[in-house]
Amino acid sequence: MLKLAKKNIRQLSKDELEQYFVEMGEKKFRAKQVYEWLWTRQARSFEDMTNLSKELRTKLSEQFTLPALGEDVTQFSHDGTVKSRFRTVDGHFVEGVLIPTDERKTACVSSQIGCSLSCKFCATGYMERKRNLEFDEIFDEVVLLNEQSEKAYGRKLTNIVFMGMGEPLLNYKNVLKAIEMISSPEGLGMSPRRITVSTAGVAKMIRQLGDDKVRFKLALSLHAANDAKRHEIMPINDTNNIKSLIEALNYFYKQTGNEITFEYILFKDFNDSLQDADELVKIYRQVPADLVNIIEYNPIDLAAFEKPDEDKTMQFMQYLEKHRVNVRLRRSRGKDIDAACGQLANKEVEPDVET
Incomplete structure (x- = not known):
């Protein structure tokens, strides 16, 4: 039987x-x-x-x-960032990061094991997507990172960003259910306003977020301000071009009124010119976005991109500011342990001993 x-x-x-x-x-x-x-x-x-x-x-x-996620390897950066590789009950690995500052303790969590989008600058994009994480596995990530925050810093998590491995909107139901449990008084009781979901740009699902009247913030990983360049580094742009994303973001805002952020990684001699900045200004003016996050590029072995020098970065930032764009430079954290933006790849590492 x-x-x-x-x-x-x-x-x-x-x-x-x-x-x-x-x-x-x-x-x-x-x-x-x-x-x-x-x-x-x-x-x-x-x-x-x-x-x-x-x-x-x-x-x-x-x-x-009761298939709880377990900690496999934990690494500690000199800047206080903590990266953990978690093991699922079926033997897969997924990474999450605790990013501490004086004001905030932020968990960067993953939504998939691997990724199917193949963004050319992202270590996870070179991995095969094994499967989606279940909502309780995502919840476990947050619980374990919260325990780390309390142990290392004596303070609970203040923020959560879905900016780890995978595309959250391609694991839609599990991500929303996880956020429901994270924000529930019966779960972790965190305000949805302290949660940001970052997407590479799935226009249909951005609209669905609007229809579902979600209460969390949304970030779009733009990284290039015209379709030709965005296609070159983000294949998802083939089916989700910038025009469709602008329309979807406006629909999302109309339905929810929630905060929208653009994420823009600067790549040397690719998207860092003043013409690129001008194109970014034009996109910014078409969406009720609160902020443009300029992100330092973090090199990976599989890609030949470099980050521009400090002067070029400042010129780009100043052009945006001059044209009344609310812009912020996001410095990388945890680079020495491959925990920074775009570096998560489940590398084989030895566990650190916390000092």
Whole structure:
């Protein structure tokens, strides 16, 4: 007789848990206890659920799985950044980063194992996409990074950015469900306004975010201000050109009023001229964007791009400021441990010893 695979208990809603306990002859309040263990107290196993009888914990373990994400390797940068490689129960790896500043403790989380978009400047883009992360795995990333923040800095996470491995909008349901649990009072209770989802630009799904009236912020990884250049470094531009993205962003803003940011990595002699800056100004004026983040390029082994010198970067920034663009230069963090923007690639590394 074929043995059916056990179901992940975190895939059950509170109502489904109640139904399960009633059907097994248990009191309905057991569902509330288990739900709290899963989301509020973030149990890593059924054995952690100490206010349940041993018999009940055994029954649960026989009928369900609790596939919690585990820490595999952790590295510490000289600037305080912490990069962790997490292991899934089916043996895959995914990376997340804790980025501390005096004002903020930010978690940079991944949404996919690998990526299918093949952006030419991004280490993850050279990896094969293995699968989407489940919503509870994304939740676990945040829980583990939050624990690191409390341990290292005595403070909980203040912000979350979906800027790690993968394209969040190609794992739409899981990302939204994870954010729902992260922001729920029954989960981590973080305000959606402190969460930013970054996309390489999937116009259809940006519109869907608007229809779903999401409450988090949105960032578009633009990186080139005309279709020819953007096509060269971001193949997704073939099916999601700049015009379609401008229209989608305006629709998103009309539906939600949420903050929109443009992300723009400067590449030497590619997108760093004053003409490029002028084209960026024109795009900025067509969207109710709050900010343009100019990002330092972080070299990777598989790409020949370089970052421009400081003078060229400042000229680019000054041109934007002169034309009333709200612009900020985002300095790289964690470069020495390949934790900076575009560097996440699950490299084989030895664990660091925190000092």
